[in-house]
Amino acid sequence: MSTEYIKMVVGIDDTDSRDGMCTTYLCALLKDELSSFASILSEPVLVRLNPTIPYKTRGNASVALFLECREPDKVMEHVTQRVASMACMDNENTNPGIVFVTGDQFEKVSQKLSEFFMRAVREVITIDEAKELACGLGLQFKLFKNGRGLIGALSACGAMLDTKWDHTYEYLAYRQKDFWGTPRFVDKKSLFEADRQTYPNTWDTVDLKNEMVVCVPHSGDPVLYGIRGKSASSVEKAASFVSSEPVERVCIYRTNQGTDMHLISVPKISDVLGLHSYILEGQVCSEPDIIRGGHTIFSLKDDTSNTIDCAAFEPTKNFREQIRKLIPGDRVIVYGSVTERTVNIEKIKIISLSKKYEVKNPLCPSCTKRMKSAGSGQGYRCKKCGTSSMVTEISEVKRELEAGFYEVPPCARRHLAKQLLRFDKEDLPVFPGR
């Protein structure tokens, strides 16, 4: 055993399938197991990468641990063996990747890995690009099957080595193995109490308007619940109010959830690519259309007259009511991911409202009742008094919508979407509350 302590970052990705496992669980397990022969130096990172990537299982997450040890080979062997035995290798979409970065490499590789991380959050990266980077930087890595997990594993290392990005925290509680795949028990009342006691330092635990629990997943994975918030102490405090089935282990992660890191600001709709996420400014140029399934869609036009569809899908619930009140001419900024030439709206800033008018038949000057149409192109006539008019009455109608920011409710929040409560007050002309 060396007398020297060696710092090491371990990035892991793509170990799970829809039927079970979760890369964050493996991370929490390794954190506990490795602590018998290594010191864990900070909270692990849990980063969400490009939310539109088709290969993802659920939330396109990857993880990294930061530790110090005397036997790096033992760490590498243990991690590799655990990934090999626990990943859902039979699933064709599970292609694990592990990356090891040692302390002597940190200075040389940090910037490149951090840039790669930012790209993986916003762009689409090939496995070959990831291999080229890992080999070029002289990193040790281990791939299984097609090795796509290398993309996420390198990104998580980049995130761990760069402390400058905006971040939040998540407390994840994991189920005991005997309970995996069975219905979860987490006391609903206790979650509402946890929220009441700690909001706005924690968020998206429950959805008050829709009276829903948000922080408990439904799939077969080992996560029991996850509490998100602005500091490790606030998520821990919220978790102290939760009553549930027995918890096997917990882990607090530093994350890029709730940061809008995925959004790219572009001036023109012609710059928009599929599988990317944007901030786009323009004018509403069609009446919002409610299509089958309750999805609401309007068309947005930029200053060069290019257009794109913007959608508030059914899961966004009451948010659609605001979108349905938009009319052509309203100036807005939309935030969301683009797939199939449609922006999936995460939030919207209404900059200015256009005037809305109502067209009515004129009033009879004698009896003050509304005149009737006298036939096509023949104006209006009052049947009772015999008066007539050619002038239609046009009056301005009060808009049932205010300028300002509107966001989807917690039950429809996407991992990376920044909550309005995290914005600086000056960026929020209207704070809708909850």
Ligand code: ATP
């Ligand atoms: P979970 O949320 O349960 O952890 P997941 O949704 O994170 O699962 P993965 O199983 O990790 O999904 O699969 C995502 C795959 O996509 C990984 O192999 C990852 O390396 C890859 N990937 C992530 N970001 C990008 C990107 N920007 N371009 C190309 N591939 C990516």
